[in-house]
Each structure stands twice: as structure tokens, then as C-alpha cells.
Amino acid sequence: MNRKEQKSQIGWAAPAIIAVLLFPFVFLLMLSLGRRWAYPALLPGAWTLANWQAVWSMQAGLGESLFLSLALSLSITTVSTFGSFWVSKQVAYHRYRHRWLVLAYLPYVFAPVILAACLQYFFIRTGLSGKLEGVALAQFFITLPYGIIFFTSFWTERLLALEQLIATLGGNSWQAYTKVLLPVAKGPILTCFFQLFLISWFEYGLTALIGVGKVQTLTLKVFQYVNEANIFFAALASCLLVLPPIVLLWLNKRYVFSKVI
Amino acid sequence: MQKPSTYIGLGLFLAFTAFPLLLGIGYALLFSLGLTGILSEGFTLDHWRAVLGSARFWETMAFSIYVALVxxxxxxxxxxxxxxxxxxxxxxxxxxxxxxxxxAIPSIVMAFLIFQLLSKGGALSRLAYQLGLVDGLSQFPDWVNGQYGIGIITAHFFMALPFFLILYTQMYYHEELKGLMQQAFTLGATRRQANWRVAAPVLLRRSFATVVLYFLFVMGSYEIPLLLGSQSRQMVAVLTIQKLQRFNLGDIPQAYTISVVYSIIVIALVAGLLRKRK
Structure with a gap:
């Protein structure tokens, strides 16, 4: 089957698939703009922008949560990205690199929330439980291994040879990083940054457990509103939660997800 | 001889990946054996006996595996x-x-969406009413918070489907399957044969590790079963956290025992699957 034939075969289905893919976002937006959605009405009884205007009110605390989530995710992501970039190099060039890498997979295999449950005692003892620093450290435990797994394949024999060439030509380690390795790694660093941002941004179980509900990120807000049966604010918090990843996608999907597999 | 930076790098790696994990599992093990904790009275296997002998725990494990598999x-x-x-x-x-x-949709939002779509008061139920398929809320099936985990499975399915579509689309081109398929056609294979004897084995073999990791991710998932699961049939992470947060302090050692048993089962599962693959 040639390309043209195939295109014509899926041509009629493409708009339907796009509609299905867009439906969750439209549905969330509809709920976030709605009021009084009594059964069996298909649409809310009233439409209002009041929910969105409440984002910045102190009472709802959504703006505060948005800012907190952004600050937490951006700082964790920055530290994890550059930390894992450097650490992964040491792992990648070690003769037992495969054994080391198995360890990096373990936090994911055990489920972050169960890891958090097992570590909760130590966070309480060190006074980090219920604090932003505690949540940041706990998230670091899952973002750093991911970054290391991600970057290990970046460190190839070719790059090692390049680094040795810099040393032969009289360059020091700092020059090797700033003049060659970091510019070469610009693409992978951006990709890793976006992916780690998403891991931190989407995190719920670990944040809820270590933060004991005091570190109110947006994911916790969604859960809180769902528990309060406030579906309109839950939808609003969900919209705020999906917005940054969509913007990242819009900027460039190639950078965000191309190396996820 | 290794450079100092190698030792520092590996030290940091161990400090932030293996050490927290060993610390957590070690503490959970000690707690489960009665060697630490507020109510500890010395070494005991009672909590292990209670967990391993409870039908609830095995039902939870089976339910978690069932949800992930489906x-x-x-x-x-x-x-x-x-x-x-x-x-x-x-x-x-x-x-x-x-x-x-x-x-771009996180698990907690997907769970909320599925709840709003599939619950008795959700969008599908309303649509069914408007179409005259049901006469009221009570006639709509129990898809959310039900015994068969339909809501949980639906949420995970919709999260996983786009991921696997992207994965297989990219693999199809990275593995140059188009060329392999052409060769199969040249050798007289039908499209069906080329699909099932060439494309499917290559894609399945190449994606095996990702499928196993995703399977474990679903098995240990928390937010989705927390919102969409039932009280009587829980997934392992929900049961663990619920036991840990109950007012009954006697449940805490059991929560840690479940964490350790779950870890052992997961390691055995991964080791077995990966060895079989080799």
C-alpha cells in the first residue's frame, strides 16, 4: 500500500481521532467554566468565569499552589538534570555500568508511593516531613535515577575520545564541559529537563505522604477538590495541571517526548 | 585506577538512589519483624504470618496483577x-x-475524568438517560468503584494506549520494518503473514522491557485506584497506605510487611521475566 492510498484510508478517520484526543481537554474546560450540573442535564446549568477568576484569590489558594508547583518542579528539575548529567558520566564509563544502572531502575519498580511509605519515618526524624525541602528531597530520589538512566546512553566512546582530545590539546575539565560537552549535549539536556519536569509536576502519592498534605501542590489540590465533591474547582485545578505540559508540547514535541522510549 | 571524580559520582549515585531504597526497605523489614516501632516487643514473625495468611492480601496482589495485565x-x-x-x-x-x-494528562486528572465520565452521575449515564437507554441513575452499571475495576482499567488503558501507539510507530521506523516487510512480500508472504511473522515479533521483542516496566508501574499505581477503586477490593499501594494511615497502630507493621513482600514479588517477577527473555 503506498503512502497516498494509506493517507486516503485514514483521511476520514483523522478528524474523529483528533476529536477523541481533544475531548478530555474540552470536557475539563467545560466543567471549569460551569456551575450547577444537575442530573440528567448533559451540560452545566450556568456558565461563569468566576472559577477562573478565583485562581488568584487567597481563599481558593490555587494561584499559590500553581506557583508552588512551578517553583518546586523547576528547581528539582534543574538540579536533577545537571546532577544526573554529571553522575551518569561516571556511571556510563564504569566497567560495571549495567550493574549500577539496575539500581537506578529500582525506585520505579517499587512504586514511588511505597518507597515514600518506607522512608516516611526518616523524614519525620529529620524534621523534613510536611516541609517543602522534604518533598523536594523525596522527588529528587525519583528524578535523579531517571536522569541517570536517560543520560547513560549519551556517553559514548566518541565523546570519551573527544574529551581525551581536549586534554591532549591542553584543555582542562572545566573547558571540556563548558566548551564541548554541554554544547554537544544541549538537545538531550533539554529533553531530559522536560521529562523530569513532567515526573515532578505529575507526582501525587509521594508528595502527599512526605508533605503530609501541607505542601499543597496542584495534584493535591485536584484530590482535595474531588474529595470535597467540588467538581468545578477540581476541573479548574486539572486545567492548570495539564496546561504547562501542553505548552511544552506546543513548543516542541520532539524535545519533550522523543526520547521517552 | 579510577579518578576521584568517578568515586564522587558513584558515591552521589549510591547516596541518592540505592541508599534511600535500602534504608526504606531495611526499615520496613525491621518494622515487619517487630524489631523497631512504637509497639515493638522484640523479634516476631506474627506480622508476616498475618499478611501471608490473609486472603485479603493475596486477593489484593491478584487484583493488582489483573488490572495491570488487562x-x-x-x-x-x-x-x-x-x-x-x-x-x-x-x-x-x-x-x-x-x-x-x-x-500531558497526569494520573490524578485521568482518574477524575474517568469518574466524571463513567460514574452513575457521570456524562455517559446522562447521555444514556437522554437517549432513553436508562430511566435513572440506579439503572446505569457500576463501572466506577466496582468489584471488577472497570474504571481503573479504563483510566490506565487510556493513559497507556497513546504511549504504546507512539512507541510502536517510532520502533516501526527505527527497526526499518518497512524494508523487512518488503523482503517478506518479495518472498511470497501475504500481508497477514508479514504482519504476524515479521512485524509483530520484532516490535514485541524490542518493546518487552518497556511493557514489563509499564506493567509494574500500573501494578504499583496509587492515585487511579484511590479514586476509582472499591473499598472491598483494593490495589496493593492503596492497601499499604491505608494500613499505614489507620488509627489502629497494629496495622502499621502489616503495612511494612506488605511493602517488603511486594518488593520481593516485584524483584522475583522482573528477574524471572528478564532471565526468560535472555
């Missing part, structure tokens, strides 16, 4: 079929962008 099986299977039949669908054009959109 949701990942359906999503990976359907994605494989779609990519084999129409490999170019998600490669170019607007669909190559829109297929990424569901990946």
Missing part, C-alpha cells in the same frame, strides 16, 4: 494492531502532534 494487554495489543495495519497514521500530519496530547 489494561496493558489491551493497550499494547490494540496499539500493535493499529501500527501494523496503518504504520503511517501517527507518523506525519496533525495526528503526529495530537497523539502526544494524552501524555
Amino acid at each position: 489494561s496493558i494487554g489491551l493497550a499494547a495489543g490494540l496499539a500493535l494492531l493499529l501500527v501494523m495495519r496503518r504504520p503511517r497514521t501517527f507518523e506525519n500530519g496533525p495526528l503526529s502532534f495530537f497523539i502526544y496530547l494524552p501524555l
Whole structure:
């Protein structure tokens, strides 16, 4: 089957698939703009922008949560990205690199929330439980291994040879990083940054457990509103939660997800 | 001889990956054996006996495996079929962008969405009422918070399907399956034979590790079963956290025992699967 034939075969289905893919976002937006959605009405009884205007009110605390989530995710992501970039190099060039890498997979295999449950005692003892620093450290435990797994394949024999060439030509380690390795790694660093941002941004179980509900990120807000049966604010918090990843996608999907597999 | 930076790097790696894990599992093990904790009275296997002898725990494990198997099986299977039949669908054009959109939805939002769609008061129930298919809320089936985990499976399925569609689409081109398929056709294979004897084995073999990791991710998932699961049939992470947060202090050692048993089962599962693959 040639390309043209195939295109014509899926041509009629493409708009339907796009509609299905867009439906969750439209549905969330509809709920976030709605009021009084009594059964069996298909649409809310009233439409209002009041929910969105409440984002910045102190009472709802959504703006505060948005800012907190952004600050937490951006700082964790920055530290994890550059930390894992450097650490992964040491792992990648070690003769037992495969054994080391198995360890990096373990936090994911055990489920972050169960890891958090097992570590909760130590966070309480060190006074980090219920604090932003505690949540940041706990998230670091899952973002750093991911970054290391991600970057290990970046460190190839070719790059090692390049680094040795810099040393032969009289360059020091700092020059090797700033003049060659970091510019070469610009693409992978951006990709890793976006992916780690998403891991931190989407995190719920670990944040809820270590933060004991005091570190109110947006994911916790969604859960809180769902528990309060406030579906309109839950939808609003969900919209705020999906917005940054969509913007990242819009900027460039190639950078965000191309190396996820 | 290794450079000092290698030791520092590996030290940091151990400090932030293996050490917290060993610390957590070690503490959970000690707690489960009665060697630490507020109510500890010395070494005991009582908590292990209580967990391993409880039908509830094994039902929880079986339910977690069932949810992971069904949701990942359906999503990976359907994605494989779609990519084999129409490999170019998600490669170019607007669909190559829109297929990424569901990946921007976190688990907690997906759980909320599925609840609003499938629950008795949800959008589908309302639609069924408007179409005259049901006369009221009570007639709509129990898809959310039910015994069979339909809501949980649906949420995981919709999260996994786009991921596997992207995965298989990219693999189809990275593995140069188009050329292999052409060779199969030249040698007289039908499209069906080329799909099932060439494309499917290559894609399945190449995606095996990802499928196993995704399976474990679903098995240990928390937010989705927390919102969409039932009280009587829980998934392992929900049961663990619930036991840990109950007012009955006697449940805490059991929560840690479940964490240790779950870890052992997961390690055994991964080791077994990966060895079999080799």
C-alpha cells in the first residue's frame, strides 16, 4: 500500500481521532467554566468565569499552589538534570555500568508511593516531613535515577575520545564541559529537563505522604477538590495541571517526548 | 585506577538512589519483624504470618496483577494492531502532534475524568438517560468503584494506549520494518503473514522491557485506584497506605510487611521475566 492510498484510508478517520484526543481537554474546560450540573442535564446549568477568576484569590489558594508547583518542579528539575548529567558520566564509563544502572531502575519498580511509605519515618526524624525541602528531597530520589538512566546512553566512546582530545590539546575539565560537552549535549539536556519536569509536576502519592498534605501542590489540590465533591474547582485545578505540559508540547514535541522510549 | 571524580559520582549515585531504597526497605523489614516501632516487643514473625495468611492480601496482589495485565494487554495489543495495519497514521500530519496530547494528562486528572465520565452521575449515564437507554441513575452499571475495576482499567488503558501507539510507530521506523516487510512480500508472504511473522515479533521483542516496566508501574499505581477503586477490593499501594494511615497502630507493621513482600514479588517477577527473555 503506498503512502497516498494509506493517507486516503485514514483521511476520514483523522478528524474523529483528533476529536477523541481533544475531548478530555474540552470536557475539563467545560466543567471549569460551569456551575450547577444537575442530573440528567448533559451540560452545566450556568456558565461563569468566576472559577477562573478565583485562581488568584487567597481563599481558593490555587494561584499559590500553581506557583508552588512551578517553583518546586523547576528547581528539582534543574538540579536533577545537571546532577544526573554529571553522575551518569561516571556511571556510563564504569566497567560495571549495567550493574549500577539496575539500581537506578529500582525506585520505579517499587512504586514511588511505597518507597515514600518506607522512608516516611526518616523524614519525620529529620524534621523534613510536611516541609517543602522534604518533598523536594523525596522527588529528587525519583528524578535523579531517571536522569541517570536517560543520560547513560549519551556517553559514548566518541565523546570519551573527544574529551581525551581536549586534554591532549591542553584543555582542562572545566573547558571540556563548558566548551564541548554541554554544547554537544544541549538537545538531550533539554529533553531530559522536560521529562523530569513532567515526573515532578505529575507526582501525587509521594508528595502527599512526605508533605503530609501541607505542601499543597496542584495534584493535591485536584484530590482535595474531588474529595470535597467540588467538581468545578477540581476541573479548574486539572486545567492548570495539564496546561504547562501542553505548552511544552506546543513548543516542541520532539524535545519533550522523543526520547521517552 | 579510577579518578576521584568517578568515586564522587558513584558515591552521589549510591547516596541518592540505592541508599534511600535500602534504608526504606531495611526499615520496613525491621518494622515487619517487630524489631523497631512504637509497639515493638522484640523479634516476631506474627506480622508476616498475618499478611501471608490473609486472603485479603493475596486477593489484593491478584487484583493488582489483573488490572495491570488487562489494561496493558489491551493497550499494547490494540496499539500493535493499529501500527501494523496503518504504520503511517501517527507518523506525519496533525495526528503526529495530537497523539502526544494524552501524555500531558497526569494520573490524578485521568482518574477524575474517568469518574466524571463513567460514574452513575457521570456524562455517559446522562447521555444514556437522554437517549432513553436508562430511566435513572440506579439503572446505569457500576463501572466506577466496582468489584471488577472497570474504571481503573479504563483510566490506565487510556493513559497507556497513546504511549504504546507512539512507541510502536517510532520502533516501526527505527527497526526499518518497512524494508523487512518488503523482503517478506518479495518472498511470497501475504500481508497477514508479514504482519504476524515479521512485524509483530520484532516490535514485541524490542518493546518487552518497556511493557514489563509499564506493567509494574500500573501494578504499583496509587492515585487511579484511590479514586476509582472499591473499598472491598483494593490495589496493593492503596492497601499499604491505608494500613499505614489507620488509627489502629497494629496495622502499621502489616503495612511494612506488605511493602517488603511486594518488593520481593516485584524483584522475583522482573528477574524471572528478564532471565526468560535472555
